[in-house]
Amino acid sequence: MCINNASAIIFLAVYVSGINLEVLASEPSEFADRSVWRSSVTAPELNPREAAIAELGKQLFFDPRLSIDNTMSCATCHQPDKGWSDGEATPLDRYGKRIERATPGLLNLQAHTVFMWDGRVDSLVDQVALPITSPREMNMDLDKLVVRLRSVPSYQSAFSGVYPDGVTARNVQHAIAEFEKTLVSGDSDFSDWVAGNEQAMNDQQKLGFELFTDPQKGNCVACHHPPGFTDNGFHNLGLVNVQQDNADLGRYNIRPVAVLKGAFRTPGLKDIELTAPYFHDGSADTLESVMDYYIEGGRHQSGVSPDFKPLDITQQEKQALVAFLKALTSRDAGR
């Protein structure tokens, strides 16, 4: 009773809920200040033990013995010269059938707090086990993998040198994760420009940056935030017809909240030039076709992210955005 009375008393104050208190459209983005992009993902400084673990992880990453029939390693799909992706729209599984989602690149994972296109794990160590044990991928039982690796003298010695408990499934996962954390983008035209070298980006690339951060134009920063060019968030870009039976609902399968139907993780954009095709379904072959997609405003409108709107940009501006994205490519990329 008291609470009802109290509710009545504060009703007017609460009633303002939902009223738009600020006009946003004309506000410049705080991300337009290039200094906010300065704090970037860098290679971790490793002590000798950590370096040994990362080296062990590298061996494991490239070792096909991590798959049930010794035919597939992590590097089968995550190839160094393709931004640690595979260049396929979506990869073939071990039975020659297409997997529904594209192989994500592995650069700058330190900027990520959720993994897989649907963010089903929030730990890189946990993530490592998923493709190893997936029946359609490496199809390896972790207990059998431990037995197999313990029979390899070089692994036995390498594991016991860095882990008190030697070869365990968790240590395999940890070592691979530590190796993956060393995969970071190097210096690029953009990072040089952010550091103060005015000549590092040309006028077209600078225009691209302006468009990228302009809420009225590219508005890419609605989702691609500094420093990793990702908000670690989930957005429906209209790629999926969420009304269709058996549609890939992405994040919604993990968190059944309406806005997440057909939503997938925002990828980082450093070295994005290397990881074509694009989107979770690999449906855009080039960065130009990604821009065309955004200009069109998506394939399906049902449940589309509120941050996603058709881009009102000219062909010249489209090319500037693409030029900017290519300015994010590391000079040592693929080496």
Added chain:
Amino acid sequence: MKIRLMLVIVMGLMGANCIAQEYEIGQKNKEFTVKELTVRVGDKMTFTNQDPFFHNIYSLSENQSFDLGSYPKGNQRSVVAEKPGTLKVECAIHPNMQMIIHVEE
């Protein structure tokens, strides 16, 4: 006269204790400005988006689940605590945005 005055004071104090509170929680830099909060049943929590992109508010907690939808900067959404227990409140778009609300009788 004295008794009547005392009665008014006591009733006033009871009323003050019974008034449901409203709590303001900001959503800024992809974080809640309050990470943990203790409220009572009937209290209202109002969430204000202070970021230049959409946020969402939902909870799938056992004792109370809700989805207040998505809204842009400057907009607010409110929810009233219905039952005692613990609510984990999150933004669906940005899963790192999480807070805990302890709801007491």
